[in-house]
Amino acid sequence: MKIKYLLIVFALLFSEGLSAQKPIKLAVAGMTHGHISFILGRPDKGDFELVGICDPNQELAVNLANHFKVSTDLIYADLGKMLDETKPDAVVAFGSVYDHLAVVEACAPRGIDVMVEKPLAVSMEHATRMEELAEKYKIHLLTDYETSWYPTTAKSIELVREGEVTGLMRKVVIHDGHQGPAEIGCDSIFLSWLTDPVLNGGGALVDFGCYGANIMTALTKGEKPVSVTAVTRQFKPEVYPKVDDEATIIVSYPESQCIIQASWNWPFNRKDMEIYGVSGYIKTSDNYEMNIRTQGMKKAEEVTVTSEDVAVSEDPFAYFADVIHGKIKPEEFGLYSLKNNVQVVEILDAARESAKTGKTVYLNP
Structure with a gap:
């Protein structure tokens, strides 16, 4: 029995x-x-x-x-x-x-x-x-x-949290974009909504400004920004008549600042960032290469990071599957999380308003 x-x-x-x-x-x-x-x-x-x-x-x-x-x-x-x-x-x-x-x-x-x-x-x-x-x-x-799959993004967040490289974070500069969606060969069906102010919410400001807002929200663990100031340009109105193709967004926090440079005018594709603290900096070049320098170093150390070195899934769908199966519980303000991305939209909304009015937009605490 x-x-x-x-x-x-x-x-x-x-x-x-x-x-x-x-x-x-x-x-x-x-x-x-x-x-x-x-x-x-x-x-x-x-x-x-x-x-x-x-x-x-x-x-x-x-x-x-x-x-x-x-x-x-x-x-x-x-x-x-x-x-x-x-x-x-x-x-x-x-x-x-x-x-x-x-x-x-x-x-x-x-x-x-x-x-x-x-x-x-x-x-x-x-x-x-x-x-x-x-x-x-x-x-x-x-x-x-895309940057959520980058080992360098995960490693940068890890190093900032540990505080050994940067100490207190003061300034983050994030560059994202490419030559422009039409210039890199996006098809007409994709372009029809990507370059529409209603269907996409804007141009480069939304398309690439969201990356910086997403990463900064993760770096600060969801700290509420104090204000958002943005300037947009339309360098190619003949190509993008309805939306901006260039945006600079300054997001201010109580003890730090994030400068987001989103563009459809870069000479080449780029997704990189610089994180500066009181004792050092982190600079990522792409998904695997980064440079680290602290006050005690005479020059920056070049570092190659892979998914074997840091906890990151380079396949977003595998990550999605693990979340569904309960193998992963997304951090509250992690890169994929809902709370993070609601705050991203709040930052983008404020950036659009600032660019439209020419004034800094202050967010409610």
């Missing part, structure tokens, strides 16, 4: 172990984002089962499905119908930033976890509504940034 009981317990434990490894049923909401290849072109790692892809533009959906060798049987034109028929565990959003709210409004009441491409929302009105829905229906709502 005891042996039979042990066998039953073993069988239950074994079945639970198998269920924990069962692929997450994943659906894609929206296909107009140029980063759609991140998920449709992702190698099958056994952690997800693609059950549906949805976009009102059926011609686009079919073309992309064929390009990435995805079955056209998975295509839907209506988001609600796809969710009800395929019953996914999770959804990734690859439409316009404006559409993020509609995705969460559809997924949250159905208990479906969501990850959107950066930024979280076009406005605080949208962001607040999304936060309310996520909390009410207890779903995960993550925001994906």
Whole structure:
């Protein structure tokens, strides 16, 4: 009898172990984002089962499905119908930033976890509504940034928290952008909303300003900014007639300052930053290379960082899967977290207002 009981317990434990490894049923909401290849072109790692892809533009959906060798049987034109028929565990959003709210409004009441491409929302009105829905229906709502996958980003945050390199952080300068979305070859469908002030919320200010706001919020563990001052330019009105293509944002904190330089006018792609403290600095060059210098050093030390050196997932979807499975609990103001990204939208809202009025915007404490 005891042996039979042990066998039953073993069988239950074994079945639970198998269920924990069962692929997450994943659906894609929206296909107009140029980063759609991140998920449709992702190698099958056994952690997800693609059950549906949805976009009102059926011609686009079919073309992309064929390009990435995805079955056209998975295509839907209506988001609600796809969710009800395929019953996914999770959804990734690859439409316009404006559409993020509609995705969460559809997924949250159905208990479906969501990850959107950066930024979280076009406005605080949208962001607040999304936060309310996520909390009410207890779903995960993550925001994906390329720099969240960077070992140098994770290492920089770790070093600032330890305080050994920089000491008290005083100034952070973050550069993000490229030559411009049209210049680097983004397709016309992507450009149609990326360069629209309603569907994207702005131009370079939103597209690349969000990176700096996201990282600074993580560095400060969600410290509330005191004020935001921004200046935008339109150096290429013939290319981007509706939105800015250049933005400089100064975010002031009680004891530090962040300067965000977001641009569609860099001579090349860049995502790098400088963190200065009272006793040293950290400068990242890209996702793996960084320089560190403290007061006791005559010159900077060049450091190469990999995911083996610091806790970071270089695959955002693997991170999403681990969050869904409960293997990872996102830090309250971590790079992917909801609280971080609501604050990002607040900073971007203030930056737009400052650029529009020519005045510094003070945030409520």
